[in-house]
Amino acid sequence: MIYNPSYVRKRKIKSIIALLLSTLAAFLGLFWLGFIIFDVIRHGVEGLNLALFVEDPAPPGIPGGGLRNAFVGQLLIVFYATIVGVPIGLLAGIFIAEYARGTKFARVVSVLSDIMVSVPSIVVGTFIYAILVKPVGNVNFGGIVAVGFLSAIIAAFFGMFLSFLINRLFSVSSETTGKLIKAIVATITVLFGLTVFLILSPKLVDRIQGFNGWAGAISLAFIMIPVVLRTTEDMLSLVPWTLREAAFALGASYYNVIKDIAIRAAITGILTGVILSIARVAGETAPLLFTSFNNAYFTTNMNEPMSSLTVTIFNYAMGPYEDWHIKAWAAALVITLFILFITVVARVIISWRYKG
Amino acid sequence: MKGILKRYPLSDILFALISFSASFTVLSLIVATAYVLYDESSLAIHRFGILNFIFSAEWDPVKEVFGAAASLYGTLVTTVLSLLFAIPVSIGIAIFLTEISPHILKTPIGIAIEMLAAIPSIIYGMWGLFTLAPIMANYIEPALQKTLGNIPVVGLLFQGTPQGIDLFTASIVLSIMITPFITSITRDALNLTPDIMKESAYALGATKWEVVKDIMIPYAKLGIYGGIVLALGRALGETMAVAFVLGNNHQISPSLFEAAATITVTLANEFTEADSDIYLSSLFYLALILFTLSFVILAIAKFFLLKVERGYTR
Numbered sequence: 001m002i003y004n005p006s007y008v009r010k011r012k013i014k015s016i017i018a019l020l021l022s023t024l025a026a027f028l029g030l031f032w033l034g035f036i037i038f039d040v041i042r043h044g045v046e047g048l049n050l051a052l053f054v055e056d057p058a059p060p061g062i063p064g065g066g067l068r069n070a071f072v073g074q075l076l077i078v079f080y081a082t083i084v085g086v087p088i089g090l091l092a093g094i095f096i097a098e099y100a101r102g103t104k105f106a107r108v109v110s111v112l113s114d115i116m117v118s119v120p121s122i123v124v125g126t127f128i129y130a131i132l133v134k135p136v137g138n139v140n141f142g143g144i145v146a147v148g149f150l151s152a153i154i155a156a157f158f159g160m161f162l163s164f165l166i167n168r169l170f171s172v173s174s175e176t177t178g179k180l181i182k183a184i185v186a187t188i189t190v191l192f193g194l195t196v197f198l199i200l201s202p203k204l205v206d207r208i209q210g211f212n213g214w215a216g217a218i219s220l221a222f223i224m225i226p227v228v229l230r231t232t233e234d235m236l237s238l239v240p241w242t243l244r245e246a247a248f249a250l251g252a253s254y255y256n257v258i259k260d261i262a263i264r265a266a267i268t269g270i271l272t273g274v275i276l277s278i279a280r281v282a283g284e285t286a287p288l289l290f291t292s293f294n295n296a297y298f299t300t301n302m303n304e305p306m307s308s309l310t311v312t313i314f315n316y317a318m319g320p321y322e323d324w325h326i327k328a329w330a331a332a333l334v335i336t337l338f339i340l341f342i343t344v345v346a347r348v349i350i351s352w353r354y355k356g
Numbered sequence: 357m358k359g360i361l362k363r364y365p366l367s368d369i370l371f372a373l374i375s376f377s378a379s380f381t382v383l384s385l386i387v388a389t390a391y392v393l394y395d396e397s398s399l400a401i402h403r404f405g406i407l408n409f410i411f412s413a414e415w416d417p418v419k420e421v422f423g424a425a426a427s428l429y430g431t432l433v434t435t436v437l438s439l440l441f442a443i444p445v446s447i448g449i450a451i452f453l454t455e456i457s458p459h460i461l462k463t464p465i466g467i468a469i470e471m472l473a474a475i476p477s478i479i480y481g482m483w484g485l486f487t488l489a490p491i492m493a494n495y496i497e498p499a500l501q502k503t504l505g506n507i508p509v510v511g512l513l514f515q516g517t518p519q520g521i522d523l524f525t526a527s528i529v530l531s532i533m534i535t536p537f538i539t540s541i542t543r544d545a546l547n548l549t550p551d552i553m554k555e556s557a558y559a560l561g562a563t564k565w566e567v568v569k570d571i572m573i574p575y576a577k578l579g580i581y582g583g584i585v586l587a588l589g590r591a592l593g594e595t596m597a598v599a600f601v602l603g604n605n606h607q608i609s610p611s612l613f614e615a616a617a618t619i620t621v622t623l624a625n626e627f628t629e630a631d632s633d634i635y636l637s638s639l640f641y642l643a644l645i646l647f648t649l650s651f652v653i654l655a656i657a658k659f660f661l662l663k664v665e666r667g668y669t670r
Contacts (some may be wrong), residue, residue: 011563011566014563014565015563015564015565015566016565018568019451019455019456019564019565019570021448022449022451022452022455023448023452024448025444025445025446025447025448025449025451025452026448026449026452026453026457026465026469028445029445029446029468029469029472029535029536029539030465030468032470032472032532032535033468033469033471033472033475036449036475036479036480036483036485036532037475039487040479040482040483041485043486046362053405081542087378088378088381088382089378090378091375091378091379092378092381092382093379094375094378095375095376095378096379096380098375099372099375099376100376100379105379108383109379109382109383111658111662112382112383112386113382113423113563115386115652115654115655115658116382116385116386116650117653118586118589118590118633118650118654119389119591119593119649119651120593120594120647121645121649122593122594122595122620122623122624122643122646123389123393123593123643123650124389124628124644125623125625125627126393126396127388127392127393127643129627130392130393130395130640131388131392138481167664210371211648217426224396225381225382225385226382227380228386229379253364253365253367253368254364254368254372254448255365255367255368255371256367258371271575273380274436275568279474282476282478283475283476283479285363285475285476285477285478285480285595285596286595286596286620286624288476290622290627290628293628296620310476310478310596313387313478313482314481314596315601316480317482317485317486317600318600320473322386325486328482329482329486330480332479333478334578336475336476336479337478339474339475339476340471340474340475343470343471343474344467344471347467347470350560351463356450
């Protein structure tokens with residue numbers, strides 16, 4: 001029966017048809033990608049001009065004007081989201097990949113953050129609305145957290161610069177003086193950070209008056225944290241354990257091993273993950289709808305409602321004016337190109353660094 | 357305490373503490389989300405109950421009577437339909453990428469498919485509204501009505517005037533969005549099939565399709581399930597892509613050519629307009645339902661995928 005030629009032919013034809021269908025499916029996927037990108041470019045080029053970036057919106061219904069407020073708002077929101085989200089994600093990833101390696105705690109955090117990555121972003125928006133927008137008159141903890149992280153990062157750079165300077169200027173011979181200098185540098189750094197925080201926070205953060213930019217930044221940070229955490233964990237676990245053992249054998253503490261060995265070895269992957277997470281949140285709309293809301297005027301004050309590109313696209317595209325649609329398409333083109341460019345670069349870096 | 361201080365350098369202890377608190381933040385964020393959503397929706401939970409809220413289709417902000425059935429129905433229909441469209445296509449793409457494609461094309465086509473996941477959902481929404489919806493309304497939906505619309509029972513699905521802003525268009529946009537998720541996980545799972553098994557099948561005279569169908573797909577079964585459930589979770593919570601092409605219409609109609617509402621669309625459209633406490637609380641209730649649903653579904657997906665990791669690597 002098996003040698004029956006017509007049976008063999010039937011199986012061969014079946015195989016060819018099935019493989020043809022799979023190939024068609026792949027072409028369908030490419031077709032959608034091409035269709036969407038082509039469409040965004042075709043519509044977007046029309047509205048793309050200098051005025052889009054440097055002018056504020058004209059009153060509704062009147063042609064002209066640009067989207068400067070949305071571009072600046074988007075940049076500010078994403079900037080503060082990065083300031084908060086990346087350090088938390090990085091540190092948490094380092095903890096579960098290094099100190100807590102193989103423990104139940106690490107597994108739970110890892111699985112939960114995998115789930116968090118896919119939790120509907122609009123739910124994140126409602127959560128942040130409840131804690132950072134609804135309690136009008138309360139202290140804006142979101143803003144304080146954001147400014148706190150900002151000053152911590154500034155202080156960290158300051159400390160690094162200071163210790164670099166001291167290492168250059170003095171050659172320290174004895175261990176005790178070395179420790180003393182380290183302690184002094186650490187104290188100065190902490191004091192510097194505190195001062196920066198005390199100067200910045202009353203200037204930047206006000207009480208909650210309703211929708212505000214801080215809430216938008218924090219909700220984007222919420223989405224960023226698990227993404228950064230998972231890539232950091234994955235990249236650190238790719239670093240061979242023997243590398244760390246070699247450093248341990250030389251008497252290095254775990255902190256030094258993490259700082260000088262593990263992170264050095266995984267830095268390309270980690271940075272790529274950070275960049276990808278920025279690309280991910282740059283296109284988010286749903287969490288901003290009721291946190292940073294929208295603002296028709298230009299503002300850099302994060303305590304006010306703040307317009308972002310994505311929410312502006314939503315409002316303009318749903319709006320009645322033809323001019324709004326053109327602007328929405330132009331903004332869509334800018335954001336799509338930005339995200340696709342970043343994603344492609346990150347993918348290329350990953351496949352170049354981690355071949356096979 | 358003193359022993360720890362003596363044994364480890366101060367920098368180590370400090371860094372461990374800081375990084376521990378960061379990872380603890382992640383845990384507490386999840387717990388806080390669940391708690392805050394529950395707390396905010398408690399008013400609606402007490403007023404409408406659980407089953408009553410889920411099965412009531414009335415959504416009337418004026419009379420302050422709210423029920424989730426219409427939104428849940430929309431969520432369910434769009435999710436199921438989009439999975440129906442996406443599963444065959446994504447598995448096809450995965451088979452193409454693992455078995456058919458020439459080696460040089462594998463990476464670029466793989467990256468291109470993953471690009472589909474990188475495009476922001478709002479772009480899908482705009483594209484759906486301005487480009488896909490008119491095409492659907494003018495060509496595809498009338499054609500479907502003429503052919504399938506005349507069959508007795510199935511025809512009910514295709515009633516009404518095709519406007520392009522409906523469940524059907526939303527499902528298509530969603531299916532394009534979730535394709536890359538199923539594809540990449542299926543591809544990775546298929547790639548794990550040991551060569552020796554494939555070679556044995558070829559040696560017995562199997563055709564390529566038979567190897568894929570009878571060796572690789574059964575071997576990658578768990579991974580494929582995981583990918584599908586993950587995509588299900590994604591489709592459930594997608595907001596912007598659906599918000600553009602669904603219209604926000606709280607009704608349950610058997611026709612796929614009617615505007616409808618999903619949980620996410622309701623939230624996106626009405627959250628900032630909620631003027632009474634019970635209205636806002638009901639919206640939080642919807643968000644809580646969505647959060648619970650997607651959490652459970654994603655946990656199931658994770659369960660499958662973890663099983664794959666354990667089963668294949670050890």
